[in-house]
Amino acid sequence: MRALLDLVARGDQDAFAQVYDALAGPVLGLVRRVLRDPAQAEEVAQEVMIEVWRSAARYRPDRGEVMPWVLTIAHRRAVDRVRATQAATDRDRRAAAGSLDPVHDEVADQVERRFEGEQVRRALRQLTYVQRESLVLAYYGGFSQSEIAEILGAPLGTVKTRMRDGLIRLRDPLAVDDPRSAGSGRARPLTNRPLEVG
Structure with missing residues (x-):
């Protein structure tokens, strides 16, 4: 897939x-799970694939495989x-109700999101490449451990071990309560914000 993306970066349409x-x-599967609206999901999925076409040259192989990179986008x-x-x-709603409630402090919320995102990125950089790859597929892609094993071409037991070890290493920096949740088949959120690895 990396070789194909390299060709895409050079404008190869095939x-x-x-x-x-x-x-x-x-x-499309990931976007549909997030949006829950088929029409919007198709539109966003198209936007994502267009972005992959336009930004293929920005893909950095040293930071992970193509699939997690695209799923992150x-x-x-x-x-x-x-x-x-x-x-x-x-x-x-505010306009319809004529609400005079104070406007939500969007700047403070944005600062908090950026801080938490940076905290997650720092924590993920502490993991090995294979641990990070498995966790990104689970949390971004929503893939089960069996699906991740198939995507990566790795034994299921290996994927489970990578995820468990990765979650254990993330426990302190992100205050994860139960690192054993990696053995349940589906991943549980590490924070109330999405994982960001970019």
Whole structure:
């Protein structure tokens, strides 16, 4: 997949068609889980694949595999869409109700999100590459451990061990309560914010 993305970065449309075929399904699945609206999910998934075409040259192989990189883009786009939709709904409600409530301090909220995101990125950088890759697929992609094993071509037991060890290493920096949750098949959120590794 890395070789294909390198060709995409050079403008190779055939390589992009192969990347699209391989990644469009997982991207749509992730976006649909976040948005829960099929029409918006399809729109955002298309935006993600266009971004992959445009930003393929920015992909850095030393920071992970192509799939987690693309799923990270997809997750961010989907979360941005949820936030934008919620903000529009909140504005409409305030306007309809003629509310005089104080405006939410968006700057403080943005600073808090950036701080937490940086905290998560720092913690993830402490993990080994294989631990980080498995956790990103679980938390961003929402993939089960069996699905991750298939994606990575690794034995299921190995994936479980990587995730468990990674969560144990994240426990102190992120105050994770139960690192054994990696053995349950589906990942539990580490924080109330999405993982960010960019």
